[in-house]
Amino acid sequence: MFTNYYDKILFGISLIILIGFSIVFYQRSQQVIEELETDLPPPRVDNVYELTPDTPLELEPSFWSAPGPQSPGQAWVYDVFTPPSIYYNEADDRFVSEPPGIEARDEEVLAVEFVEFRRAPFRIQLTGQAGSEGEYTLMFRNVETGRYYVTRLGRTLDEVDVEIIDFNIIREEVNGVVGRTSKAVILDQRSGEEVTLIQGETKYTDEPAIFVRTNEQPPRTINARLGEVFEVGEHTYRVEDFTLEPPEVILIKTSPDREEPERSSLSPGQSF
Secondary structure (H helix, E strand, O other): OHHHHHHHHHHHHHHHHHHHHHHHHHHHHHHHHHHHOOOOOOOOOOOOOOOOOOOOOOOOOOOOOOOOEOOOOOOOEOOOOOOOEEEEEOOOOEEEEEOOOOOOOOHHHOOEEEEEEEOOEOOEEEEEEEOOOOOOEEEEEEOOOOOEEEEEOOOEEOOOOEEEEEEEEEEEEEOOEEEEEEEEEEEEOOOOEEEEEEOOOOOEOOOOEEEEEEOOOOOOEEEEOOOOEEEEOOEEEEEEEEEOOOOEEEEEEEOOOOOOOEEEEEOOOOEO
């Protein structure tokens, strides 16, 4: 029986403590709220917000500068979203490009671009020999056509306008090794000069080869020489002159819609 009374006494004490803490918490909260409250002044009648218009901005239009050509030539132009068309030209054995935004061409806009100078090999080369001294049989190769000629000393190759006037084999010792060097001397009937050809070495002319490329579809690379005439569409071009330093070539263009020929000096990458 005493245990039941003890439980009730503990419950009553706990309840009184809880009620006391609640009263103290409420009173403290009210004090804090009263401390935070401030008297706000009444709103002013003349306190009206007025809109101030913004000062208009003076804007000047800006434009991107047109992209310029890259170092390989005038056709290598890289726009932001339209790069040039790049493809491999088998005739030229190199990659070429077409600027972006080029529409389909017709013959009125056909042109040629000066590409570069290259060392030009002499039109025939000595490729071999057979036989003994005094009875040598010589072999030459036509550089332009790839044809081979088998001939003897003193004969003339009419197709390439050369006469074989001398041939000998020179034995030379290099680093203790004895080797043989075959040399043929020919008469160039076009220039009247004697030319020495050595087997295994490419003989070059003093005049470089002038390489130009057309903008036809597909493009065409032309190996031109001084004074040579070639056609692009209805236009006729002639190589009038050139300079090696600086590299420039002068072309004369004749067009059916012009009474007088046009003349232009081109650096590598420029078109006409």
